[in-house]
Amino acid sequence: MTAAALEISSPVGVIAGGGAMPFAVAESLKARGLEPILFALKGVCDPAAAQRFRHHWIMVGQYGRAKKLFRQENCKNLVFIGTLVRPSLSEIRLDWSTLRIMGRVWSAYRGGDDHLLSGVGRIFEQDGFRLLGLKEAAPDLLMPEGCVTRKMPDQNATSDIARGRAVLQALGPYDVGQAAVVIDGHIVGVEGIEGTDELLMRIADLRARGRIRAPVGHGVLVKAPKSGQDLRFDLPTVGSRTAKGAIAAGLAGIAVIAGSTLVADPQGLIETADASGLFVTGLPS
Secondary structure (H helix, E strand, O other): HHHHOOOOOOOOEEEEEEEEHHHHHHHHHOOOOEEEEEEEEOOOOHHHHOOOOOOEOOOOOOOHHHHHHHHHHOOEEEEEOOEOOOOOOHOOOHHHOOOOOOHHHHHHHOOOOHHHHHHHHHHHHOOOOOOOHHHHHHHHEEEEEEEEOOOOOHHHHHHHHHHHHHHHHHHHHOOOEEEEEEOOOOOEEOOOOOOHHHHHHHHHHHHHHHOOOOOOOOOOEEEEHHHOOOOOOOOOOHHHHHHHHHHOOOOOOOEEEEOOOEEEEHHHHHHHHHHHOOOOEEEEO
């Protein structure tokens, strides 16, 4: 555990988007003796799962209400975690506090997702809140370095991993996806707005249609944060669903950056991968 993680004061506000990760973070905080309070995004966060924790509902755009609730609950430390489809400005329910900082919101909005999230983070910090990354809030949910499965990458897979990392590093300044699929040295897919699951579905479809002729068991899904990305937001995530997608795509394995990738379901990921001879490895940053 890092020194920064030890300095977190309780309670911790968890701004909760969709998916399972907000609740995994909340459980991780509880295990370390820190009280999580969920600020659940209405229409995005799972209502049933939110009931397991002390929580408040907020709408995207209700910065004034959120800020008031953070202070009411004495949440000086905040974590923003979970999936959130980028809304159009017309879909955001603006309150008066948000309207007063609309210039800063608009500036943050005019860019890629990382630019938007970093801009929103700066707005919180200017009002005296501390935005935590997962390395501070839930370090146990991050991928460790090294192979976590029985199967390990061979020389061919290692070469594909290196090429995938190079591709993602080159694309980083453009704030696009965080994943690429490389098969026998060929870049056959790069993640766009559709996300990793649909990228893998696309690879599976290309195999089925004979557009990819490499044998099943060749190729690697490589995931990495964008270069220069604010690592407090939108870290790459893998789980058992990712492993199932890689298996369906006929790949040899999954390679991600250790310490900078969330593992949504560690046991499920490893069990699914081991059952099909897929490797999963954490790469040095």
